[in-house]
Amino acid sequence: MSLDAAAPLLTVRDLHVSFTRGGHTVQAVSGVSFDLFAGETLGLVGESGCGKSTTGRAVARVIAPTSGSVVLGDIDLTTCRPSVLRRERTRLQMIFQDPISSLNPRRRVRDIVAEPLDIWHSAKGQERTRIVTEMLEAVGLDPVLAAPCYPRQFSGGQCQRISIARALVMRPKILICDEMVSALDVSIQAQILNLVEDLKAAYGLTVLFIAHDLAVVKNVSDRVAVMYLGRLCEVAGADELYRSPRHHYTNALLASAVELDPDAPRTHAPLQGEPPSPLNPPSGCRFRTRCPRAEERCATEVPELREVEPGHLVACHFPVEIRDRAA
Amino acid sequence: MSTSAPDTAVAPDTGTERPTTGELLEVTDLRTTIRTSRGPLVAVDGVSLRLNRGETLGIVGESGSGKTVLSRSIMGLLPGRGTMLSGSVRFDGQELVGAPESLLRSIWGPRIAMVFQDPMTSLNPVHRIGRQIAETLRLHLKLSKKVANQSAVTLLAQVGIPSPELRARNYPIELSGGMRQRVMIAIALACGPELLLADEPTTGLDVTIQAQILDLLAEAQRMRHMAMIFVTHDLGIVATRTDQIMVMYAGRAVEFAPTHQLFANVRMPYTEALLHSTPRMANPSHTRLAAIDGRPPDLVSRPLGCSFAARCPYAQDKCREESPTLVADAAEPDHFYACWYPRGSSTPVDPQGAPSVA
Numbered sequence: 001m002s003l004d005a006a007a008p009l010l011t012v013r014d015l016h017v018s019f020t021r022g023g024h025t026v027q028a029v030s031g032v033s034f035d036l037f038a039g040e041t042l043g044l045v046g047e048s049g050c051g052k053s054t055t056g057r058a059v060a061r062v063i064a065p066t067s068g069s070v071v072l073g074d075i076d077l078t079t080c081r082p083s084v085l086r087r088e089r090t091r092l093q094m095i096f097q098d099p100i101s102s103l104n105p106r107r108r109v110r111d112i113v114a115e116p117l118d119i120w121h122s123a124k125g126q127e128r129t130r131i132v133t134e135m136l137e138a139v140g141l142d143p144v145l146a147a148p149c150y151p152r153q154f155s156g157g158q159c160q161r162i163s164i165a166r167a168l169v170m171r172p173k174i175l176i177c178d179e180m181v182s183a184l185d186v187s188i189q190a191q192i193l194n195l196v197e198d199l200k201a202a203y204g205l206t207v208l209f210i211a212h213d214l215a216v217v218k219n220v221s222d223r224v225a226v227m228y229l230g231r232l233c234e235v236a237g238a239d240e241l242y243r244s245p246r247h248h249y250t251n252a253l254l255a256s257a258v259e260l261d262p263d264a265p266r267t268h269a270p271l272q273g274e275p276p277s278p279l280n281p282p283s284g285c286r287f288r289t290r291c292p293r294a295e296e297r298c299a300t301e302v303p304e305l306r307e308v309e310p311g312h313l314v315a316c317h318f319p320v321e322i323r324d325r326a327a
Numbered sequence: 328m329s330t331s332a333p334d335t336a337v338a339p340d341t342g343t344e345r346p347t348t349g350e351l352l353e354v355t356d357l358r359t360t361i362r363t364s365r366g367p368l369v370a371v372d373g374v375s376l377r378l379n380r381g382e383t384l385g386i387v388g389e390s391g392s393g394k395t396v397l398s399r400s401i402m403g404l405l406p407g408r409g410t411m412l413s414g415s416v417r418f419d420g421q422e423l424v425g426a427p428e429s430l431l432r433s434i435w436g437p438r439i440a441m442v443f444q445d446p447m448t449s450l451n452p453v454h455r456i457g458r459q460i461a462e463t464l465r466l467h468l469k470l471s472k473k474v475a476n477q478s479a480v481t482l483l484a485q486v487g488i489p490s491p492e493l494r495a496r497n498y499p500i501e502l503s504g505g506m507r508q509r510v511m512i513a514i515a516l517a518c519g520p521e522l523l524l525a526d527e528p529t530t531g532l533d534v535t536i537q538a539q540i541l542d543l544l545a546e547a548q549r550m551r552h553m554a555m556i557f558v559t560h561d562l563g564i565v566a567t568r569t570d571q572i573m574v575m576y577a578g579r580a581v582e583f584a585p586t587h588q589l590f591a592n593v594r595m596p597y598t599e600a601l602l603h604s605t606p607r608m609a610n611p612s613h614t615r616l617a618a619i620d621g622r623p624p625d626l627v628s629r630p631l632g633c634s635f636a637a638r639c640p641y642a643q644d645k646c647r648e649e650s651p652t653l654v655a656d657a658a659e660p661d662h663f664y665a666c667w668y669p670r671g672s673s674t675p676v677d678p679q680g681a682p683s684v685a
Contacts, residue, residue, distance in 0.1 A: 047533035048504075155622055185389035185560065190604035190618035197613065212533065219606035219614060238612035256538040258563035260607055262590045269538035273489075274503055 008035035009206050010059070010092075010174060015068035017051070017058050026278050028054040029065075030230040033305070036174065041200065041207040043221030043238065045214060047253075049278065051230040056176045056210045060094045061085060072174070090120065093167035097179035099159035103151040109136070109162055110147035116170045135165040138202065140195060157188035164195065168203060175200075176208045181216060193220055214257045218242055223311075226250045229275055229286040232305060236312040246308055246319040249287045285316070293318045347552040351522060352378040352401070357414035357424075359393075359400045365627045370396040372578040373414070375653075380521065383548065383555045385565030385586070387601075388575035391623055397575070398524050398558045402439055403431045419521070437467045440515035444527035446507035450499040456510045457483070457495025463517045482513040486543055505536035509543065516547055523548070526558045541568060562601060566590065571661075574598045577623050577634035580653055584662040592671045594656060594664035597635045633667070641668050 017029040029051040036042055046052045058065040061077050070077045075088055096102045103112055113132045117123045123131055136143040139161040151159055160180060167175060177196070181189040197220065200207055211217050217224055218238050225235040226247065234247040245251045252270040271290055276282055282289050288298040295318065303315045359371040371393045378384050388394040399405050401416050403423050416423040418439065423431065443449045451459055460479035464470045470478065476495075483491035486509040499507055508528060515523055525544060529537040545568060548555050557565055565572055565586070572589050574582040574597065582595040593599045603617035621638040624630050630637065636646040645667050656662040 047535065157622070186601060187389060187604050187619040188622070190606075190616035191620070193606065194616055194618050197615075213606075214534065215606040215608045218608055218612050219610070219616065221612055242608055253534060254608070256534040257608060258534075258537075258541075258561070258566070259609065260563045260566055260602065260605055261609075262566045262586050264567055269535065269542050271535040272539065274505060274536065 006037075009038040009072070010036040011069070011071040012036075012055075012059060013069045013071075015055065015058055015070065016066040017054050017063065018066050024279050027230050027281065028278060029058060030281075031068075032227070032230075032232055034225055034232065034235060036206055036208060038173075038206055039200075039204060040222040041209055041220050043217035043224040044208060044210045044227060045212065045217045045224060045253075046227035047212060047275065049229075049275065050227045051278075052210045052212075052227050053178050055227070056094070056178050056208060059208065060092055060176050061089060062094065090116065090170040091172050092174045092176065093170065093172040094176045094178065095160070095163050095167050095180045097182050099156050099163050099180075099183065100151060102163055103159055105151055107150070108147065109141075109149050109151070109154075112151070112162060113165045113169055115166065120170070122170075131169060132165075135169050136162075138168070138199065139165045140191075141165070155188075157184050157191060160184065160192055161195070164192075164199065168199065171203065172205070174206045174208065176210070178210045179212065180209075182211065182213065189216070196220060214242075214254065226253065229278060229281055231286055232313075232315060233287065234312075234314050234316075235305065240309075240312060244320075244322050246312065246314040246322075247287075247316050248291045248293055248320060251320050252290075345521065345552075346380065348380055350377060351380045351419055351554050352376075353415075353417040354401060355415040355417075357397070357400055357416060358412070359396050359405065360411040360413075361396075362409040362411075363627060368626045369629070370578050370626065371400055374573075374575075374580050375414075376573060376580070376583065378522070378554050378556065380554050381548075381552045382571070383557060383569045385569035385572040386556060386558045386575060387560065387562055387565055387572060389560055389601075389623065391577075391626070392575040393578035393626075394558045394560075394575050395526055396578075398441075398526050398556060401556070402435070402441060402524060404435075404441070436463055436520070437518040438520055439522045439524065440518070440520035441524040441526065442508070442511050442515045442528045444530050446504065446511045447499060449511060450507060452499055455496050455498055456502070460495075460510070460514050460517055463514055467518045478517075479513075482517055483510070485547075486510070486513045486516070487539070488513075505532055505540065508532060508540055512540070512543060512547070516551070519551060521553060523553050523555045524558070525555060527560070528557075529564065530559070530561075537564075562605060574601070577629070578626055579634065579665065580663075581635065581666070582662075582664045583653065584656075584659070584664075588659050588662045592656075592659065592662070594662065594669040594671050595635075595666050596639045596641050596668075596670055599670050600638075600640075633665070641670070643668060 013033045015029055015032045018025050018027045032055055044052045057063045059070050065078055072088055077085055077088060110132050113135055114128050117128055132147060133143040136146055141161055181192050184192060199205060209217060209220050221238045224238045224241045226233045228249050234250045245254055255267055255270040273290060276289055284300050285298040285303050288294040297317050303317050305313045305315045308314050308319055354376045357371055357374045361368045361370050374397055386394045400412055412424055414424060457476060457479045460482055461475035464475040464478050480491045480495050483494055488494050488506060488509055529540050532540060557569060559565060569586050571585050573580050576597050582598045600619045604619055606616060619638050624634050632647040632649055633651050636642040651665045651667050653663045653665045
């Protein structure tokens with residue numbers, strides 16, 4: 001184990017995930033590589049069907065990747081023995097979008113939160129109660145009131161808090177949040193986003209935050225990765241990426257988002273049409289069919305992620321010039 | 328009028344010339360009560376509003392605020408059993424509350440149309456989309472089957488569906504979410520309505536598709552002088568696309584103002600809280616959000632006083648005892664709010680009426 005601050009906690013290299021159905025192969029994720037550094041929040045943003053959730057699931061090994069590696073510490077989760085994977089997975093927990101359906105309706109909150117402890121026989125009796133109480137308090141629920149209740153007695157936001165408590169009970173290193181606030185109203189969403197920031201500081205968590213909402217992702221992330229049709233387009237520091245996007249897709253995505261400002265210029269939709277089918281993705285750069293700058297080279301040569309500025313990676317042959325950012 | 332787009336290709340008007348300005352809709356003290364096993368639930372509690380032709384009203388609120396029930400109450404689209412509607416909805420001078428179904432049927436479609444949030448459950452899954460559009464045209468405009476089918480294709484082209492002749496023969500399941508929402512809009516626009524009620528029309532769509540649908544609605548509205556009510560939970564969507572905004576909380580209108588005034592001078596603490604708890608791309612990352620603690624009240628046993636008092640950082644004793652009514656701002660007569668201790672520049676004598684940066 002390295003103590004070097006620059007060594008990533010989790011390394012994902014050339015991750016591929018494909019699904020075969022009815023003789024067709026869908027490449028949900030094709031060649032995604034990124035690093036997750038200890039203590040950071042990496043936002044993974046993209047539209048539906050771009051493979052961001054599949055990436056998160058493959059990293060957590062909820063599904064098996066077709067190829068590629070996911071290295072946590074010094075263990076490759078894609079090749080290690082099942083018993084090792086089982087143990088390692090306690091260090092890497094996931095939170096899902098629908099807070100109500102991800103909780104067992106027939107179990108009490110205290111048993112839901114304690115389930116990982118029961119599985120690992122890591123705490124019993126008073127110790128178990130103490131840990132559950134502590135976790136419920138940490139996520140802002142009253143342990144005395146909440147512990148004996150069932151999930152149906154809670155609102156969506158409160159259920160999401162219970163999910164977070166369950167995810168944190170094994171003291172994981174990494175939290176993978178997949179659209180965790182998408183189903184919540186803005187006032188509740190703000191509570192949960194603030195909670196994630198607080199817990200990250202309190203428990204020294206590293207977070208992979210997957211979401212489609214650009215403003216939400218920027219709010220919680222240190223760095224942001226943008227995904228389109230199974231590939232990463234751009235990775236940069238959150239403020240940098242939103243200030244000067246270099247990939248044409250990121251540029252269009254940011255211009256499509258609505259801002260809470262009546263004086264904001266009402267621009268027309270920058271992208272027409274819909275993303276191509278992942279059953280038959282375009283050759284070369286996957287965005288070329290909708291890209292304003294596409295040239296012949298984009299059809300023949302897959303652009304690799306390359307560093308255009310320190311810490312700013314772009315997969316584009318003709319990145320956006322900093323000056324000519326389109327409206 | 329632009330001649331580039333194939334406007335009025337579908338003969339939206341059936342003869343009589345329509346006025347393009349003037350008041351179209353007046354809702355007065357509308358109250359919708361839903362019977363539940365726990366007792367009557369007042370989902371919409373005394374809402375009044377006015378809308379002129381060609382204008383857009385945004386109704387904003389969180390889930391359970393009554394915004395959808397309000398839009399359906401305006402249209403008269405509520406289940407008869409267990410719901411009670413009182414107050415008045417005057418559409419172009421005609422009273423809709425308590426009107427016979429035959430009258431409502433003659434208004435639904437040709438004069439008021441609706442676009443719902445979920446296009447998959449609003450479209451008939453076993454009919455081709457062309458037929459579903461043509462059906463509306465044949466019923467209301469009495470077009471022949473052939474003409475209606477041709478018009479359906481034209482409409483599909485107008486809402487930006489590529490190769491409309493082929494798409495008209497598709498079933499809803501063969502289309503993406505964005506395409507289905509375009510079909511819903513085509514059906515809504517088919518008979519050239521004077522009022523379009525759009526209930527979360529872009530929720531569930533990706534941002535790039537959302538931008539396309541919002542453009543499409545704005546264009547359709549401009550070309551047809553259509554009034555529009557835009558129901559949404561997202562203040563960002565209505566910020567640039569409406570003339571006025573009504574903010575709803577727990578079944579009541581808590582603030583109602585022309586869009587610019589609302590954003591420049593927020594009076595109701597709930598609106599302020601909503602603005603402050605929304606993450607913005609313009610802010611640097613890790614900006615702490617001002618979350619609103621707690622959750623909306625139970626509408627079956629509504630608390631005394633202001634519904635927002637329990638979550639309001641400025642609440643005082645009066646707020647918990649007396650319910651504030653919607654009053655006009657002294658400086659901005661179009662700006663209404665329901666609050667005993669409003670935010671922002673309140674002084675009626677203040678001559679500048681300077682928008683405060685709250």
